[in-house]
Amino acid sequence: MMAFKFNATTSLLSALGVALVYLAASSQAEAREITVNLSRGSFGPVQIQANAGDGIRFDNSSKLMHTVTVIGRDDVLGNQPVKPNESFVFRVSSGLSPGTYVLNCGLHPGMQAELVVKG
Numbered sequence: 815m816m817a818f819k820f821n822a823t824t825s826l827l828s829a830l831g832v833a834l835v836y837l838a839a840s841s842q843a844e845a846r847e848i849t850v851n852l853s854r855g856s857f858g859p860v861q862i863q864a865n866a867g868d869g870i871r872f873d874n875s876s877k878l879m880h881t882v883t884v885i886g887r888d889d890v891l892g893n894q895p896v897k898p899n900e901s902f903v904f905r906v907s908s909g910l911s912p913g914t915y916v917l918n919c920g921l922h923p924g925m926q927a928e929l930v931v932k933g
């Protein structure tokens with residue numbers, strides 16, 4: 815009888831352990847961060863795929879000031895400045911419905927990237 819109780823407790827703890835690992839894995843997936851480099855007048859990569867809730871970290875590794883704008887969606891992200899050697903994290907909000915958007919730098923014409931929001 816004692817052995818049975820021990821096994822039942824062990825099983826319950828194992829199940830809890832599995833649940834905790836699952837929760838940890840889920841929250842890691844939700845906290846995904848994508849790094850985009852701003853350098854030499856271009857975004858790298860030029861196509862970014864993200865889900866709602868993901869963070870896009872714009873790293874400015876250049877000696878120039880850049881800005882990041884979602885064209886046509888100033889309500890989501892205005893002309894966000896990113897100084898040299900600084901970074902800015904843009905959280906893909908639920909305000910951006912799934913679709914394709916164009917990001918650009920307001921200071922360097924032609925400096926663009928495509929943002930695909932998957933859902």
Ligand SMILES: [Cu+2]
Binds near residue numbers: 855881920921922
């Ligand atoms: Cu720029």
